[in-house]
Amino acid sequence: MTEKKFSFGEAYKEIEEIGEWFQKDTIDLDEAIKKYERGLILIAKCKERLKETENKLKEIQTKYSEE
Numbered sequence: 001m002t003e004k005k006f007s008f009g010e011a012y013k014e015i016e017e018i019g020e021w022f023q024k025d026t027i028d029l030d031e032a033i034k035k036y037e038r039g040l041i042l043i044a045k046c047k048e049r050l051k052e053t054e055n056k057l058k059e060i061q062t063k064y065s066e067e
Contacts, residue, residue: 011045011046012046014038015043018042022035
């Protein structure tokens with residue numbers, strides 16, 4: 001089974017939707033646990049992607065500052 005390619009934008013949007021869901025007046029506790037876990041997974045993936053991007057930018061900066 002192949003996993004869908006990670007999209008930072010889609011993950012960020014889903015995190016925002018989860019946050020909005022938690023602001024409702026009444027929430028289902030079981031659903032809340034699932035959404036909380038999903039949010040943490042997405043946040044971890046976003047952090048990882050941001051770190052990769054930061055490293056790539058540093059690599060590019062180093063490459064062109066040496067010339």
